[in-house]
Amino acid sequence: MLGSMIALTVALLSGAVAAQTPPLPLRPEQATWFSPPAVPALKAAWLVGSEQAAGPYLLRVRLAAGGRFPPHTHPDTRYTTVLSGTLYVGFGERVDETAVVAVPTGAIYEAPAGVPHWVWARDGDVEYPESGVAPTATRLLR
Secondary structure (H helix, E strand, C coil): CHHHHHHHHHHHHHHHHHHCCCCCCCCHHHCCCECCCCCCCEEEEEEECCCCCCEEEEEEEEECCCCEEEEEECCCCEEEECCECCEEEEECCCCCCCCEEEECCCCEEEECCCCCEEEECCCCCEEEEEEEEECCCCEECC
16 A cells, blocks of 8 residues: 555656656747748748648748749648738639638638638738648649
């Protein structure tokens, strides 16, 4: 009985010490950034997870002023939170500049799995993370 209590006390104390360990920041500037050949205005970096590894992921994206990512789909639902700028989002297989929704800094939009959509940094640079559950992919529709 005493041995069990000691083991429990050690386990609880170990957890308390582990809980006090400060989190390590994930800094975008330390990530490996890439640009898809078809979209030079876009730069992205996997900060958590990856396209192939099963589980949650976080992809940081920077879209330069005027840049567009053409109509595409993903096999998973993605959530995007705009960190800076205003991201214009259109849904459908074709770009229609009159049918976009402005997603301002601090706002979130959802791109459901399999639903064609496209994005545009119409007014200036935009930065945002996309998150979902992998495995994932991006399939261009053109």
